[in-house]
Structure formats: structure tokens, C-alpha cells
Amino acid sequence: MIWLNRTRRLRGGPLAILVTTLLLLACPSPGPETAEAEPAKPALPSWNEGAAKQAIRDFVGRVTDPSGPDFLPEPERVAVFDNDGTLWAEHPVYFQLAFAVDRVHALAAGHPEWRERQPYRAILENDSERLGKMTEAELVEVVMATHAGMTADEFARIVGNWLDAARHPRFDRPFTECAYQPMLELLRFLRDNGFKTFIVSGGGIDFMRVFSEEVYGIPPEQVVGSMGGLRFEMGDDGPALVREPGLFFIDDKADKPVGIHRHIGRRPVLAFGNSDGDLQMLQYTEGGPGPALMLLVRHDDAEREWAYDRESPIGHLDKALDEAAARGWTVVSMKNDWNRVFFWEAATD
Amino acid sequence: MIWLNRTRRLRGGPLAILVTTLLLLACPSPGPETAEAEPAKPALPSWNEGAAKQAIRDFVGRVTDPSGPDFLPEPERVAVFDNDGTLWAEHPVYFQLAFAVDRVHALAAGHPEWRERQPYRAILENDSERLGKMTEAELVEVVMATHAGMTADEFARIVGNWLDAARHPRFDRPFTECAYQPMLELLRFLRDNGFKTFIVSGGGIDFMRVFSEEVYGIPPEQVVGSMGGLRFEMGDDGPALVREPGLFFIDDKADKPVGIHRHIGRRPVLAFGNSDGDLQMLQYTEGGPGPALMLLVRHDDAEREWAYDRESPIGHLDKALDEAAARGWTVVSMKNDWNRVFFWEAATD
Numbered sequence: 140m141i142w143l144n145r146t147r148r149l150r151g152g153p154l155a156i157l158v159t160t161l162l163l164l165a166c167p168s169p170g171p172e173t174a175e176a177e178p179a180k181p182a183l184p185s186w187n188e189g190a191a192k193q194a195i196r197d198f199v200g201r202v203t204d205p206s207g208p209d210f211l212p213e214p215e216r217v218a219v220f221d222n223d224g225t226l227w228a229e230h231p232v233y234f235q236l237a238f239a240v241d242r243v244h245a246l247a248a249g250h251p252e253w254r255e256r257q258p259y260r261a262i263l264e265n266d267s268e269r270l271g272k273m274t275e276a277e278l279v280e281v282v283m284a285t286h287a288g289m290t291a292d293e294f295a296r297i298v299g300n301w302l303d304a305a306r307h308p309r310f311d312r313p314f315t316e317c318a319y320q321p322m323l324e325l326l327r328f329l330r331d332n333g334f335k336t337f338i339v340s341g342g343g344i345d346f347m348r349v350f351s352e353e354v355y356g357i358p359p360e361q362v363v364g365s366m367g368g369l370r371f372e373m374g375d376d377g378p379a380l381v382r383e384p385g386l387f388f389i390d391d392k393a394d395k396p397v398g399i400h401r402h403i404g405r406r407p408v409l410a411f412g413n414s415d416g417d418l419q420m421l422q423y424t425e426g427g428p429g430p431a432l433m434l435l436v437r438h439d440d441a442e443r444e445w446a447y448d449r450e451s452p453i454g455h456l457d458k459a460l461d462e463a464a465a466r467g468w469t470v471v472s473m474k475n476d477w478n479r480v481f482f483w484e485a486a487t488d
Numbered sequence: 489m490i491w492l493n494r495t496r497r498l499r500g501g502p503l504a505i506l507v508t509t510l511l512l513l514a515c516p517s518p519g520p521e522t523a524e525a526e527p528a529k530p531a532l533p534s535w536n537e538g539a540a541k542q543a544i545r546d547f548v549g550r551v552t553d554p555s556g557p558d559f560l561p562e563p564e565r566v567a568v569f570d571n572d573g574t575l576w577a578e579h580p581v582y583f584q585l586a587f588a589v590d591r592v593h594a595l596a597a598g599h600p601e602w603r604e605r606q607p608y609r610a611i612l613e614n615d616s617e618r619l620g621k622m623t624e625a626e627l628v629e630v631v632m633a634t635h636a637g638m639t640a641d642e643f644a645r646i647v648g649n650w651l652d653a654a655r656h657p658r659f660d661r662p663f664t665e666c667a668y669q670p671m672l673e674l675l676r677f678l679r680d681n682g683f684k685t686f687i688v689s690g691g692g693i694d695f696m697r698v699f700s701e702e703v704y705g706i707p708p709e710q711v712v713g714s715m716g717g718l719r720f721e722m723g724d725d726g727p728a729l730v731r732e733p734g735l736f737f738i739d740d741k742a743d744k745p746v747g748i749h750r751h752i753g754r755r756p757v758l759a760f761g762n763s764d765g766d767l768q769m770l771q772y773t774e775g776g777p778g779p780a781l782m783l784l785v786r787h788d789d790a791e792r793e794w795a796y797d798r799e800s801p802i803g804h805l806d807k808a809l810d811e812a813a814a815r816g817w818t819v820v821s822m823k824n825d826w827n828r829v830f831f832w833e834a835a836t837d
């Protein structure tokens with residue numbers, strides 16, 4: 140149980156304690172000694188009964204039944220999850236972009252030229268109209284300016300400190316507390332059933348690795364994401380990996396299956412996304428020789444989270460939604476299928 | 489135990505059965521029920537008593553002792569192994585090059601132009617003098633011509649069929665039987681002590697993944713290697729990953745730590761190589777904050793295998809040997825530290 144083996148300091152203390160408590164509560168009884176004293180709790184408590192929950196339970200039941208035709212040995216139980224909008228929220232902006240914006244503010248004193256240069260100026264002046272028009276090239280430039288020029292160890296420390304301090308603008312909680320409780324339960328449920336869970340995200344691999352183990356129970360070696368330049372050097376303080384400007388790999392859209400193959404080397408049997416950026420990952424998963432389950436989170440809950448799909452630039456869900464309807468993929472309605480979105484909410488049921 | 493969970497056909501049947509048998513014999517008794525009936529066998533039976541075996545046992549003892557100062561929680565017990573010359577032999581040529589050469593022969597009928605073009609002509613005419621002068625650019629060209637232009641699934645089948653049929657020219661056995669028995673025991677010993685074992689090799693990642701699980705017990709997601717182009721496409725037969733010409737990443741020398749960081753995201757605590765291509769991987773491992781063990785196989789046994797180091801183009805071991813002496817890294821003498829090299833040999837002790 141990775142959660143209990145960690146020695147690193149738990150970041151965001153109250154979150155960690157709460158989430159750990161919830162996971163321990165959700166955890167099936169560990170062995171026959173306690174099975175009688177403490178009846179096993181039902182899995183997936185934050186999921187309402189319905190087609191989505193049933194599809195998950197059915198699939199897991201089929202692939203773990205050694206006498207059934209769909210049985211899969213444990214090493215083949217590979218489950219991949221998008222991160223932004225699938226495992227945690229992605230509004231009002233991708234959290235990694237919030238990090239980059241905060242870094243621009245933090246580094247501005249050393250970059251007087253940013254006062255006159257876009258998109259830095261818009262960031263520093265909080266010019267939301269101009270920020271709304273930010274191009275992809277500008278976005279990449281801001282990420283490069285804030286994510287490169289330090290060692291990999293330093294970057295992890297910077298991200299960790301930011302996660303400790305930053306608050307989500309709407310929920311006024313650490314960003315790591317904006318992970319979806321039903322998805323945390325699903326990750327645990329799958330692992331309890333012999334699955335290996337992976338993140339496969341367009342987000343930065345080293346950004347996600349800072350919190351993936353604590354928040355999701357997914358260790359760094361099971362995180363697949365976008366990557367920038369990286370260079371080994373023997374410095375004065377010994378060997379180090381230095382983060383360099385430039386993109387090495389963008390783990391999105393048709394390159395998600397590529398990232399999966401390169402990192403994992405097996406075709407997943409379960410894939411969960413929320414946007415058109417996940418379409419090919421779901422197609423690739425469906426195309427395998429055996430049983431497969433494809434799922435999409437649909438953000439249709441403006442009250443507890445957000446409601447957006449075909450028109451939204453963030454979490455754009457259009458073609459994948461059509462494909463889900465055509466192919467019978469499971470669409471998970473945040474509003475109807477989840478009785479709570481975040482652990483700190485009361486369940487609606 | 490990954491070895492027993494597989495459902496894929498065991499390639500090289502006799503090998504697989506023998507190796508499985510050996511591993512089962514080497515496996516410590518599984519639990520208290522059998523501990524009394526069957527005393528635990530000593531670990532690392534193919535290793536002679538000496539400084540190298542002692543260094544391994546001491547290190548594993550220290551990092552697994554929960555009351556000691558060097559204790560490491562299991563997730564941090566990351567061990568990385570070079571492949572060619574470290575886990576299996578690499579003479580007279582890298583086995584993957586033997587595969588490429590055989591592929592040139594197999595594909596020659598469709599490429600009449602190869603009869604006149606180097607280095608294909610030298611390969612087809614078995615012109616060893618010209619082959620000895622093959623440039624790196626020519627080598628890359630041959631690899632591209634034989635490793636691209638098919639789907640990832642097709643490539644895995646081609647490699648699997650080759651491994652079934654091809655024989656090592658000196659030992660007249662399948663190449664997979666040229667894995668070093670002491671290293672198979674070491675991989676198992678480390679896993680039995682909570683380590684996660686990874687391959688980190690300049691060899692092709694998808695070439696190694698075909699046999700890594702069967703031969704080494706290392707699953708595909710724990711193989712790091714060189715990578716070519718890869719493209720997702722929705723073809724007539726459904727979604728597929730197509731291998732494209734061009735190199736994406738060469739996992740060698742200063743890029744071994746880069747490959748480790750990108751794939752694993754943790755710094756290893758044990759690294760085992762055999763050539764200057766592994767130097768930076770060992771430096772990076774040593775540079776971590778806690779305990780670390782760095783090892784090199786020294787090929788000094790012309791009788792049972794080969795003897796080569798500073799002058800050899802294959803497995804060139806020069807700077808790393810000096811560094812090992814200067815820094816106290818463990819140099820493993822194949823001749824003195826191993827009482828058998830291959831499972832099919834009688835032990836010399």
C-alpha cells in the first residue's frame with residue numbers, strides 16, 4: 140500500500156490526513172482476521188447506482204473471474220486515466236497554468252522586460268481580456284519560461300511549495316483537494332482488483348509526479364505526460380538533470396496512444412478521459428483483442444463543479460461524445476452518477 | 489509473481505521451462521507453512537563468495553533493515569540494469585544487430601537495390617571485412633530499414649519469431665539462453681527484497697520488451713530503451729501504432745539518466761552496467777541523497793564468455809573502469825565472481 144509506505148512529508152496536511160482517512164475507510168478489510176468483526180464496505184460509495192457504476196462493476200467482475208471467458212491475468216489489467224477534468228478539476232484554468240501564472244509573478248522582479256512583453260504583461264496586470272486571447276505559442280512560451288532553467292529536483296520542490304500554498308479561486312482549497320472523490324474510489328477499487336493504474340495526460344509529467352502518489356496513489360513511474368528538454372550534467376554539486384527549454388513530447392490526442400506504448404508497452408483495457416484530447420486513447424484501448432472499457436466524464440454539474448462540453452476550449456468534448464454515443468462507450472454524468480464530487484462535500488444521497 | 493501469471497505462449501519452450509524451474513528452485517520458501525518443511529536455499533547460488541557478492545548482500549541488508557539508518561521504503565528501491573553485456577551477452581555482435589542482419593536477408597527479395605548499396609551489400613555477401621568498417625550512420629540506416637514500416641504489434645511478432653528460430657553463433661543456443669544466470673538470480677533476489685527492477689539500455693525498447701518478462705521477469709512497463717518514430721492511425725483493421733523511420737531517443741551515455749527520469753521519475757539506488765555507456769547512469773545513481781550501490785560487470789573470461797574492455801568497440805569499458813577504481817564502485821569479475829555464466833553450464837565450484 141503505497142499510501143502508507145511513504146516517508147516524504149505529506150503535503151497539504153489536512154488534505155492528506157482526510158484523504159488517507161477516507162481511503163482507509165473505503166479500503167476493504169485487510170484479511171480474514173477482521174472480516175467477521177468488520178463487514179466489508181461497498182465499493183465506490185460516491186457513485187450512485189446506475190448504468191455507469193454497473194458498467195464498471197460488470198467489467199471488473201468479468202476480467203477478474205478466472206473461470207470466465209474475459210479473464211485477464213493481473214499484468215494485463217492496465218487502466219489509464221487522463222488527469223485534467225478526469226481525475227481533478229480543470230476550471231477556471233488548467234491548474235498547471237495557474238502554477239505558471241504564479242511563477243511569472245514570482246519571477247517578475249528578475250525579468251523587467253516582461254512588463255512590456257505579451258503575454259507576460261497581461262499576466263502581471265491580470266488583464267483577463269488579453270489572457271483570454273492567449274495563443275498556444277504564447278502558452279508554450281510561458282510554460283517554458285517557468286518550467287525550465289532549474290534542475291529536476293529544484294522543479295519538484297518549487298511545485299511542491301506551490302501546491303502547499305496556492306488555493307483554488309472558486310473553492311478556496313488547495314488544488315490537490317479538487318481531485319474527484321469518485322475517481323479516487325475508482326482508482327482504489329481497480330487496484331484492489333489487481334489493476335495497475337496509470338495517468339496519461341497532456342499535462343507536464345514532472346508537474347503531476349509531485350502529487351500523483353499522495354493524491355491518487357499513483358507512483359511516478361506510472362505517470363505519462365508531456366515532457367520538455369532534459370540534460371544530464373556533472374555540476375559542482377554533483378550529477379544533476381537540468382530542465383531545458385523546448386518541448387520533447389506532447390502527450391495529447393493522437394500522441395496519447397504513442398505515449399502509452401512508449402511508457403507502458405501494453406495496450407490498456409480500461410481508459411477514462413473527458414475531452415477530445417482523449418479520443419484516440421479510448422479508440423486505441425477499444426481496438427485491443429480482448430475485453431475493454433472506455434469511459435468519459437461529462438461535466439454537466441454547474442452547481443457542484445462546472446457544466447461544459449462542445450463549446451469549451453478547456454476540456455473540449457465534442458467528437459469523443461459523438462463517438463461514445465456511436466460505440467456504446469460509458470458516459471459518466473457528474474450530476475447524476477456522482478453523489479459527491481469532492482471529499483469535503485456532503486453526499487447528495 | 490509475474491512469471492506464473494503470464495498467459496502468452498512461452499517462447500523457446502525448453503529455455504522457459506528450464507529458467508522457470510531454476511527460478512523456482514532459487515525462490516525462497518513462500519511462507520511460514522513451508523519454512524520448516526523446506527529450509528530456505530541460499531540466495532545467489534551462482535555467485536562465488538567474495539567482495540562483489542558481499543557488497544550486494546550488505547547493501548540489500550542495509551536498505552531493508554527497518555531499524556537501520558539506511559532503510560528505504562519499498563517504492564524507493566529502484567534498481568536499473570543495462571542489458572547488452574550486463575544481463576546477456578553482446579558478442580560477437582549486439583543481438584539486436586544480428587536480428588537486423590537476418591531481417592536484411594529476409595527482406596532482400598523485395599529490395600533488389602540492396603545488392604549494390606552499402607552496407608546492405610556487405611550484409612548480403614557476408615563481407616566481414618566491410619562489415620567491420622560499418623559506420624554508425626550505416627548502422628542506424630540498417631536498423632531503420634528493418635525496424636520501421638510495420639505496426640508495433642507486427643514488429644513484436646517478427647522479433648518473437650526470430651527469437652524462436654535464431655541461434656547464437658558460438659553457443660548454438662537461442663539468444664535468450666545467453667542471459668547470465670548470476671544476473672537472473674540477482675534480479676530475483678532484489679525483487680524478493682522489495683526492489684523494482686528496470687532495464688535501462690541503449691537497445692531498442694520494443695525489441696527488449698518481447699523477451700524481458702519471460703527471460704528477466706521484467707514487465708514491459710519497466711523497460712527503458714532507445715525509441716524510433718511512432719504514429720497512431722485509424723486503419724482499415726482498426727486503430728494501430730505504426731513504426732516510423734527516424735530516431736526519437738537514444739538511451740545511452742548521458743541520456744541514460746534522462747531516460748531514467750522520464751520513464752521512472754525516481755533516482756535509482758542500485759545501478760548495474762558494463763561499459764562506458766553506463767558511466768553517467770552510475771554517476772547519477774551515486775549522486776542521490778541516500779545509500780546507493782554501483783556495479784560493473786567485467787568481461788574477463790575468454791573461456792566461458794569473452795574477455796574485453798578498454799579496446800573493444802562493443803562493450804567499451806575504459807573511463808567507467810577508472811571511475812569505479814577511484815570511487816569504490818563494485819567491479820564484478822565474470823571469471824572470479826561467477827561460478828557459472830549460463831544456466832546450461834556446470835558450475836565451476
